[in-house]
Amino acid sequence: MQLSAIVQFESVGLRYGTGAEVLRDLDFSLSKGGFYFLTGASGAGKTSLLKLLYLAQRPTRGRIRLFDRDLSDAERESLPHFRRRIGVVFQDFRLIRHLSAFDNVALPLRIAGRDEAEIGSAVREMLDWVGLGDRAGARPATLSGGEQQRVAIARAVITQPDLLVADEPTGNVDADMARRLLHLFDGLNGLGTTVVVATHDLGLIASNPRADILRLDSGALVDPTGLLRNPPRMDRREARP
């Protein structure tokens, strides 16, 4: 069975203002239901690539297709609908500081207009899962870095997005929590969510051998095998042991 692409980049370039291109000639596809690690040295353009993926930035050249729609120059009014299908774990968490952990996690559901009763049970379940069930009322400032990271992850995955983009999600958590988070990502991936994790953590990459690796070098993708241009035809989930 051929997996259809959820993301397609065609000759994509990105520059900020009049500076040099931080991303250049990106040609790749991400399969629906795939699991990808995005690696590269600091300044290679990982965060910029993620910004293009979660629609925080438009490419300065090339085309980006997301969810079977060319969004390179889509009207901005149409973007919220697509953003709701993307979960993002920011490197700096980006929690709303005057809201409790509960309200931060509930935010995507409220924006999507879900019922409050449904929100309550879903958020409590998610907070329990990331081990913060007893910190639901705490504000971000009173949480440790790791706890904030977990709230950010809970917020990103609570809507079971079609695409999950995480920027160094395990940077502030211990090894045990990192394993649990990867298990969560894997679980979501198993439910059909495409996962893209930008990380320096080789241990994290090694813990999921089924994942594909996107390596950025000076704004360009290093793709010696050509797999990124031609995603595998075999369903990865079927291939799992």
Place this chain on the structure above:
Amino acid sequence: MILDRIWVSGPEARLLPAEGLHGPTVAVMAMMSFVMIVVAAAGLALANAAGVVVSGTESRYIVELPAASASGLPRAVAAARAVPGVRDVSAVPQAEMRKTLERWMGDAANSPDLPIPAMATVELARGADPAAVRSAVRAQVPEARFSAESVELKPLLHSLRALQWLALALVLLMAAATAAAIVLAARGALDTHRPTVEIMHGIGATDRQVTRLFERKIAIDAIAGALAATIAAVIVLLAVGGGVSATAADLAWTAPFGVSDLLILALVPVAAVAIAIAVAHMTLLRALRASL
């Protein structure tokens, strides 16, 4: 419409931190609305005064005889009364004229050496011919001057109308200043809460969802300011109104405000709030469109 802008669910309202009613928007709205109400009240009072003057003088004429011909006043009055269509002719007593002059001249107004002209007021029925009255009076006293009271009061009416337009212009100017202040307040609020807005956008919030939060806050501030302004303006107008009434009685004016005037005055703060919300809405949407 205003209530729709204020009402959001509790969790939605929490997305922006509660800051209470002590921001600059409340104070700006209160000051602007207060000035608008008071200036609008002054404009309406002037309009009413002009109306009273016009309706009181449109059928009234003055017969004026120079001091040298003052003895001819009874003949002039009798001649005017004989013209068809003349409703009333009243000679103005000399004592009353001297009393009027006393305001400017003091005791000198009572000096027998002061030449006082003789005057009479003539009130015509609708459709009566003032030229016939002028001819009849001049036939008796050729030096007599016959003029319409409205012509005499034209400069006053002109001034009243000018002040009335000035008041309207001031109200519009204050409304524009209110709008400008709201533009700054909305942009400031957006800048202050930029991280929250970016997070909301990133998670899929629409511009309308983001705008609604800020609109709600500005609407509450605007209503609080306008309410305080209305209370203060009512107190001031009641206090000033007492003085005006006394003067009005002196000038035979009627009460300064009718029901429609009070309705207009009540609408001024409502309009100020509506302007604030509409301007905030447009400013926020425009500012948000600048982002992706």
